[in-house]
Amino acid sequence: MPEEPLPLHDTETATDNSDRQGDSTRLLRAALHEVSTVIVGQNQMVERCLITLIANGHCLLEGVPGIAKTLAVSTLAKVTGGSFTRLQFTPDLVPSDIVGTRVYHPSTEQFNVELGPVFVNFVLADEINRAPAKVQSSLLEVMAEKQVSLGGNTYQLPHPFVVIAAQNPVESEGVYPLPEAQRDRFLMKITVPHPQAHEEMEILRRMSADPPTAHRILDPVTLRELQQDAQKVHVHQLIADYIVRLVMATREPGNYGVPDLTHVVEIGASPRATLGLVAAARALALIRGRDYVLPDDVHQLAHDIMGHRLILTFDALADGITPHHVIDQILATVPPPRVIWDTPATATTVN
CATH class of the missing domain: 3.40.50.300 (P-loop containing nucleotide triphosphate hydrolases)
Incomplete structure (x- = not known):
């Protein structure tokens, strides 16, 4: 809710x-x-x-x-x-x-x-x-x-x-x-x-x-109180959609503008990556002094959270492609939202 x-x-x-x-x-x-x-x-x-x-x-x-x-x-x-x-x-x-x-x-x-x-x-x-x-x-x-x-x-x-x-x-x-x-x-x-x-x-x-x-x-x-405070940091619906699109691009690259990765990524990131990006972005926003998450928070954390969850194909490994390269291409292709923050009375958040 x-x-x-x-x-x-x-x-x-x-x-x-x-x-x-x-x-x-x-x-x-x-x-x-x-x-x-x-x-x-x-x-x-x-x-x-x-x-x-x-x-x-x-x-x-x-x-x-x-x-x-x-x-x-x-x-x-x-x-x-x-x-x-x-x-x-x-x-x-x-x-x-x-x-x-x-x-x-x-x-x-x-x-x-x-x-x-x-x-x-x-x-x-x-x-x-x-x-x-x-x-x-x-x-x-x-x-x-x-x-x-x-x-x-x-x-x-x-x-x-x-x-x-x-x-x-x-x-x-x-x-x-x-x-x-x-x-x-x-x-x-x-x-x-x-x-x-x-x-x-x-x-x-x-x-x-x-x-x-x-x-x-x-x-x-x-x-424990700081962990609870981080859970209260607002995540705009557009930010949540951006996180989902980033993770889905590792599983269905052809549907998210990166068809070149179809034969590079064997298994994409799991739903734990989606949940992890939200939780870590909230914590980063709290450290930065904000009560809301920005697309840049997600961008900064994407490599650390998604990289170790990707399994690349044998051909990709033979060509020297790394998960870092894959995430770089996804971040460059999947557009972040241009958020116009609503007033607190109308802002949509993600629990």
Whole structure:
């Protein structure tokens, strides 16, 4: 059901909503600034991780070792006040190492449930592609349902809960690539580059002696409120239509002006991409200080949300075509709406 439009005469309610939205934006920007006191550069990665958290999703980071992926996630966890654990995935890992198991205690002659390390707010699954399929699949229920089933009982994970996984793209020995079904569980996949020369110099200056530490800005209760605030950000019907057209262009390119992609994309983006674009665009708009989504918000997030959900044909891969090229062509062809924002009393929103 559409949200109830804001009455024009209710100026007090409008002012309260505006103040609340302003407070949320200030908190989010303060959190980003606090992380930047430790992390040099990588602004996009940090912002995308925060968007993932506010959008109540999960994130996949891909980059070579030593570019502050682990430090960024642990710093973000400290700034947001959440509990944090790092899981180093290795080929000999078993599912019980992640989610927990039942342990027999001779003194009581009973089995007790020992919960695993995933029962925290932030889980960093480091080098997730090094773990075998059974361990990777053990995360599916954790990520999708945010619960763990052990010994016939179901245990809820703390809220908020986010999995930020990291994988190394340059090594292929002893690696188990993530299956398509599990990649689809991640709201975003972010490619993390090397720092620029001036950023490298700042890293040397800042980290060579007495590295800085971040301070807590948020807490889990405030995070839940920020997630609720993001869900109230208005999505115009034209923006929703634009999102649907972008996703449908990956499935039926011939019907959306990109027939050249018919023999390039084997399987297009799933409905999770549609929902993810709406949720992430709302979070980005909140960080930008707006209570409505713009086409540019969707445009900025399209690569991160749709790229890892595309499966290209063998011929496309042989020709060196990447999902990034496909999304570039779709964004250039599918026209964004020219939105003329209505008054709050007549604006159409998407829940």
